[in-house]
Amino acid sequence: DENNLDLHKLLADLYFTLGQHKKSLSLLKKIIELDPQDHKAIWQIGELYLSNGEFETAELLVEKAISMKPSNPKYHISLVEVYYNTNRKNDAIQTLEKVLKLRPASVPYLLALADLYSEIGDQESAQKYYFRVLEYEPSNVKAKQKLQNVAL
Numbered sequence: 483d484e485n486n487l488d489l490h491k492l493l494a495d496l497y498f499t500l501g502q503h504k505k506s507l508s509l510l511k512k513i514i515e516l517d518p519q520d521h522k523a524i525w526q527i528g529e530l531y532l533s534n535g536e537f538e539t540a541e542l543l544v545e546k547a548i549s550m551k552p553s554n555p556k557y558h559i560s561l562v563e564v565y566y567n568t569n570r571k572n573d574a575i576q577t578l579e580k581v582l583k584l585r586p587a588s589v590p591y592l593l594a595l596a597d598l599y600s601e602i603g604d605q606e607s608a609q610k611y612y613f614r615v616l617e618y619e620p621s622n623v624k625a626k627q628k629l630q631n632v633a634l
Contacts, residue, residue: 487516494523503530521550525557532560537568555584571602589619596628
């Protein structure tokens, strides 16, 4: 059925997950045509542009998805990737800090933020977030190594 939105969504998710971007993109566009408020489809199209290095278009789409569903951390993480890949690390940091308000115990997000602070030379903030990683995951090898390197 050409207009079965649920079927389009299932197939688009399958192709998206399998990395079959062309098939996914055509279905995602159809979903948007049928439901212009489908924030997930908008985000997924943004992700496809991001993976192709089309950062300006990706940023617009991801920001639109965020405006429709600001509580979804995945959308914000995509924006962090756009900022990082366009050398806007301070914007990436600010966005990651917002994400941590949504998911304060997320070790991958805490590590990413600590690494970003380290990259821009803010070792004090980097240490703070590596220590937070260890609060949630005391045996985290990466955080321990990074803290030892900073202490040297």
